[in-house]
Amino acid sequence: MTDLERATREAAERLDDHVREIVQWHFSEETGTPYWLERAASLGFDPRSEITCAADLQRFPLFDGEVLRTLPHEQFVPRAYSGRPFTIFETGGTTGMPKQRIGWEDYKIDYEQFSDTLSDEAFPPGGYWLMVGPTGPRRLRLAIEHLANHRGSSCYFVDLDPRWVKKLIAGREFDQAKAYMRHVIDQAVAILENRRVSALFTTPKLLEELSERLSIPGAGIRGVFCGGTTMTPQTTRFLVEEVLEGEVEFVPTYGNTLMGLAAHRKSLREDGYSITYQAPQPRAMLRVTSFDDADRTVAYDDWGRVELTTLTREFFMPRFLERDEALRRRPCDDYPWDGVGEVRPFGAESSKIVEGVY
Amino acid sequence: MTEPIHIPVLRGGESYSSLDRAELTSPRDGRVLASVSQANAGLIRRDLRKIHERAAVLRAIPTRDLLEICKRAGELFMTASLPIDDDGPAQGPDDYVALLSETSGLPHTLCRRNMNKVRTVFDEMEGILAGLMRGMDLSVVDTGFGEHCGVRVCYYETTDALGVVLPSNSPGVNSIWMPALALRTPVVLKPGREEPWTPLRIIRALMAAGCPKEAFHFYPTDHEGSATILQGCGRALLFGDEKTTAAYAGDPRINLHGPGRSKIVVGEDMIDDWREWFDVLVASVVDNGGRSCINASTIIVPRHADEIADALAEAVVSIEPKESSDPDARLSVFANPKFAEWIDATIDAGIEAGGAVDLTLEKRGTPRRLELGGSQYLRPTIVRCQSIDHPLARTEFLFPFTSVLEAPQASMLDALGPTLVLTAITRDRDWIRELVRSHSVDRLNLGPYPTSRAEWDQPHEGNLFEFLYARRAIQGGAEC
Numbered sequence: 059m060t061d062l063e064r065a066t067r068e069a070a071e072r073l074d075d076h077v078r079e080i081v082q083w084h085f086s087e088e089t090g091t092p093y094w095l096e097r098a099a100s101l102g103f104d105p106r107s108e109i110t111c112a113a114d115l116q117r118f119p120l121f122d123g124e125v126l127r128t129l130p131h132e133q134f135v136p137r138a139y140s141g142r143p144f145t146i147f148e149t150g151g152t153t154g155m156p157k158q159r160i161g162w163e164d165y166k167i168d169y170e171q172f173s174d175t176l177s178d179e180a181f182p183p184g185g186y187w188l189m190v191g192p193t194g195p196r197r198l199r200l201a202i203e204h205l206a207n208h209r210g211s212s213c214y215f216v217d218l219d220p221r222w223v224k225k226l227i228a229g230r231e232f233d234q235a236k237a238y239m240r241h242v243i244d245q246a247v248a249i250l251e252n253r254r255v256s257a258l259f260t261t262p263k264l265l266e267e268l269s270e271r272l273s274i275p276g277a278g279i280r281g282v283f284c285g286g287t288t289m290t291p292q293t294t295r296f297l298v299e300e301v302l303e304g305e306v307e308f309v310p311t312y313g314n315t316l317m318g319l320a321a322h323r324k325s326l327r328e329d330g331y332s333i334t335y336q337a338p339q340p341r342a343m344l345r346v347t348s349f350d351d352a353d354r355t356v357a358y359d360d361w362g363r364v365e366l367t368t369l370t371r372e373f374f375m376p377r378f379l380e381r382d383e384a385l386r387r388r389p390c391d392d393y394p395w396d397g398v399g400e401v402r403p404f405g406a407e408s409s410k411i412v413e414g415v416y
Numbered sequence: 417m418t419e420p421i422h423i424p425v426l427r428g429g430e431s432y433s434s435l436d437r438a439e440l441t442s443p444r445d446g447r448v449l450a451s452v453s454q455a456n457a458g459l460i461r462r463d464l465r466k467i468h469e470r471a472a473v474l475r476a477i478p479t480r481d482l483l484e485i486c487k488r489a490g491e492l493f494m495t496a497s498l499p500i501d502d503d504g505p506a507q508g509p510d511d512y513v514a515l516l517s518e519t520s521g522l523p524h525t526l527c528r529r530n531m532n533k534v535r536t537v538f539d540e541m542e543g544i545l546a547g548l549m550r551g552m553d554l555s556v557v558d559t560g561f562g563e564h565c566g567v568r569v570c571y572y573e574t575t576d577a578l579g580v581v582l583p584s585n586s587p588g589v590n591s592i593w594m595p596a597l598a599l600r601t602p603v604v605l606k607p608g609r610e611e612p613w614t615p616l617r618i619i620r621a622l623m624a625a626g627c628p629k630e631a632f633h634f635y636p637t638d639h640e641g642s643a644t645i646l647q648g649c650g651r652a653l654l655f656g657d658e659k660t661t662a663a664y665a666g667d668p669r670i671n672l673h674g675p676g677r678s679k680i681v682v683g684e685d686m687i688d689d690w691r692e693w694f695d696v697l698v699a700s701v702v703d704n705g706g707r708s709c710i711n712a713s714t715i716i717v718p719r720h721a722d723e724i725a726d727a728l729a730e731a732v733v734s735i736e737p738k739e740s741s742d743p744d745a746r747l748s749v750f751a752n753p754k755f756a757e758w759i760d761a762t763i764d765a766g767i768e769a770g771g772a773v774d775l776t777l778e779k780r781g782t783p784r785r786l787e788l789g790g791s792q793y794l795r796p797t798i799v800r801c802q803s804i805d806h807p808l809a810r811t812e813f814l815f816p817f818t819s820v821l822e823a824p825q826a827s828m829l830d831a832l833g834p835t836l837v838l839t840a841i842t843r844d845r846d847w848i849r850e851l852v853r854s855h856s857v858d859r860l861n862l863g864p865y866p867t868s869r870a871e872w873d874q875p876h877e878g879n880l881f882e883f884l885y886a887r888r889a890i891q892g893g894a895e896c
Contacts, residue, residue: 296458296459
């Protein structure tokens with residue numbers, strides 16, 4: 059057995075242990091979540107005794123995200139957290155009633171774990187950060203600030219409302235969309251020209267736009283943490299080689315309010331700038347499923363739809379089909395579990411998806 | 417199996433291999449013939465930031481020298497093995513013709529005819545500039561100052577680059593942007609999806625002839641990239657259908673080249689002699705495989721419409737699809753078979769609606785659409801329409817197609833609609849004066865000239881010099 063095979067097996071065992079713990083937690087009378095306690099009766103199996111490993115999660119039907127828009131938050135408060143005020147986070151660029159996730163400490167734990175993947179050279183402890191992106195009701199804003207604080211840093215913020223951008227683009231008000239983009243970048247430039255900032259979080263499009271106004275390394279930025287929209291290998295290479303002038307560490311990420319944050323494999327150049335993301339297992343797991351049959355995991359290096367399972371004491375969400383598709387990637391030394399590669403919006407090959415600047 | 421050719425992006429003449437590639441396949445058998453590097457919009461934006469410095473390199477060369485470079489480039493374009501990528505085999509003229517034919521669908525004969533057209537532009541560049549600049553001394557381009565017909569003139573560049581979003585229908589279309597180089601303006605080209613070969617070969621020929629590489633930007637790209645070129649260059653040419661060009665209507669920086677809808681009208685004074693210049697009608701319909709915007713798609717006559725339509729149908733009905741390499745081939749393959757199906761169905765629907773008859777179908781007795789050796793062709797089609805308002809009456813398709821109509825001479829001008837080339841066969845001076853005043857007509861051929869005939873000292877689809885240079889009022893500075 060190779061070292062990687064051994065590590066993969068151990069990671070799978072840790073995941074199985076974690077699955078059992080989380081299912082017990084959410085389905086027990088003492089600690090459980092009202093939503094799941096009620097659902098248990100109609101599942102047709104006893105989760106506490108019959109879900110013994112990650113593979114058993116397949117027995118759950120696909121998670122209906124609509125309940126996160128429609129049910130009262132109290133339905134998702136585990137009894138163990140009863141009476142504790144919670145934070146309410148909303149999903150990214152959704153228009154209309156957004157999906158909402160409640161939480162207490164999850165975002166801090168997720169981002170503290172993520173912090174371990176960042177280098178001190180690129181994200182120096184104590185250096186200032188700037189976030190240019192969606193703040194508002196999203197988890198990201200608090201999470202980035204916590205991440206900066208966790209690394210001994212403080213963070214400036216420039217807001218971008220992706221819901222407004224989507225409306226402008228859908229209404230073909232491109233001039234307004236450009237003006238709004240300019241407004242956002244103006245604010246970022248003002249911060250960068252007047253404060254010493256060493257780390258930046260933003261979206262790929264905003265990063266590119268910012269680089270049209272100033273040199274990112276020239277402004278003192280050493281690390282860029284970037285996510286929110288699709289990054290093809292060519293886009294990634296362009297950002298690394300030209301926008302960041304080959305001098306700034308580039309950290310692409312994939313995440314959302316429901317999952318947390320997936321880190322990327324460090325071997326970007328060796329992988330031809332094809333980004334592979336790794337779920338923060340065991341707290342969340344990603345599976346690439348067949349487009350025709352969500353019960354079937356696709357073969358390695360095949361495209362499929364991304365399925366997310368979130369496994370924390372605060373939030374249990376098995377088998378939620380994301381609006382993304384990706385390549386299934388093999389485990390690697392740093393992350394001995396499946397990864398998701400070249401993530402893009404579901405159906406991106408057959409139609410042009412409006413992602414705006416988010 | 418041979419490796420597909422890699423077609424790079426050119427950034428100021430430097431080859432760039434993108435990680436994002438599009439495959440260029442043979443419509444005949446699906447073989448991948450080329451892997452085309454795609455430029456992302458951000459990369460184009462970034463390059464355009466450097467365009468002023470790159471333009472300065474080109475502008476350091478006197479126009480006279482650029483004309484010599486053009487002459488040398490014409491020879492190289494026709495005869496030399498020229499690189500496609502920095503690595504990989506060079507492409508000789510025969511390889512160029514074979515690949516151009518394979519991906520664009522043009523038969524070899526028409527590829528070579530278009531090749532000659534491009535060469536003529538290289539060779540005749542001085543005459544072309546004379547036409548565009550109305551005989552003004554070329555030194556005006558170099559210095560900005562000069563004298564014309566005894567009047568002091570001063571011109572300045574309106575842009576540091578000419579952006580061009582090209583079509584795939586005919587290689588000859590490249591002749592429109594080529595004078596920009598001689599006018600010391602760098603080019604930023606987005607080639608048509610099925611026809612990257614000709615603009616790239618023109619660029620390589622110019623570079624090999626000594627034109628500075630900084631003048632050339634070649635970006636196979638997507639819609640966002642095209643929009644970046646159109647909006648990022650100070651002046652741009654956009655080729656496309658009405659849907660594509662509508663978004664830029666009214667933008668004076670962008671010269672739109674939509675459907676040509678070229679036409680022939682005949683006056684009362686000459687219609688009875690129609691057999692004398694009948695060949696002009698045939699040539700206008702079938703030249704260049706009927707694929708150009710300068711092919712006639714409508715013929716309006718005051719009488720004899722039935723006879724003329726019948727004679728035209730008789731003349732074109734014998735033109736049958738042949739293998740691309742056949743020296744007698746006159747019809748092009750449809751690179752996109754679905755497009756041929758759509759055109760065929762559209763014409764059928766127009767006929768079924770009444771008020772029009774497909775005379776070629778009746779004479780030929782075989783369907784319009786044909787598959788030969790895995791390729792889709794449309795046979796020439798002559799439709800006799802009863803009214804100018806019929807859906808087929810003023811429609812242009814990508815094959816030899818024309819409608820023949822009868823209308824009184826007095827009403828023809830109002831019936832024209834947008835017309836890229838109008839051949840008016842008449843000597844009626846009053847009517848000619850009306851035609852000259854028309855805002856619907858771009859190029860006017862007075863007399864029996866095919867719509868497809870180009871004279872190089874006449875501007876085509878706008879005057880490129882006036883697009884790239886603006887006149888400034890000037891007083892003093894006589895020593896300049």
